Amino acid sequence: GAVVSQHPSWVICKSGTSVKIECRSLDFQATTMFWYRQFPKQSLMLMATSNEGSKATYEQGVEKDKFLINHASLTLSTLTVTSAHPEDSSFYICSARDMGTEYEQFFGPGTRLTVL
């Protein structure tokens, strides 16, 4: 149980295009989902916390107009990187918190974004 999927697993795009990443909790309902970014050889950096049906809460330094987050249902959250640039190339990971387990976060497999 507690499986989280992400799609796509990797994407290569041209500078200036927008990329959407989906995060789904497959066998549980997640009221809260988290989006992380991880650059090579660095730890996870929380970008935003997404609650179902409400606006996401962004961490300091993360541009909410550039990283659009939508959490329309208890099983789906999307992150859209708008007008992507090479510096946005990173490993994006989502996690979801099960309604039944208060603290544990279950991670998706991650999405490798490369912007040319």
Place this chain on the structure above:
Amino acid sequence: GQNIDQPTEMTATEGAIVQINCTYQTSGFNGLFWYQQHAGEAPTFLSYNVLDGLEEKGRFSSFLSRSKGYSYLLLKELQMKDSASYLCAVIDSNYQLIWGAGTKLIIKP
């Protein structure tokens, strides 16, 4: 400020035992996680401690001392597949997960 410290890198020998330490200073405490992360993959859950003491799970054990703001992850009978980064994370008083930078563990034959 909130801070979690763990060694950047450790090296150990296959079959041996290694202890990865984590110290934390956070605004409140609601538990501590250890995650394993292989290169290019997402983290996977190893353990959760909220009370003082040792939690054992197979080859892996995790210890917590809340009064000292200290935890360690103990890995026994090391295998080559244990080469990975080990992340310590603390839940603060706002129920936010604060991440350490991770410890890269290198296992040598």
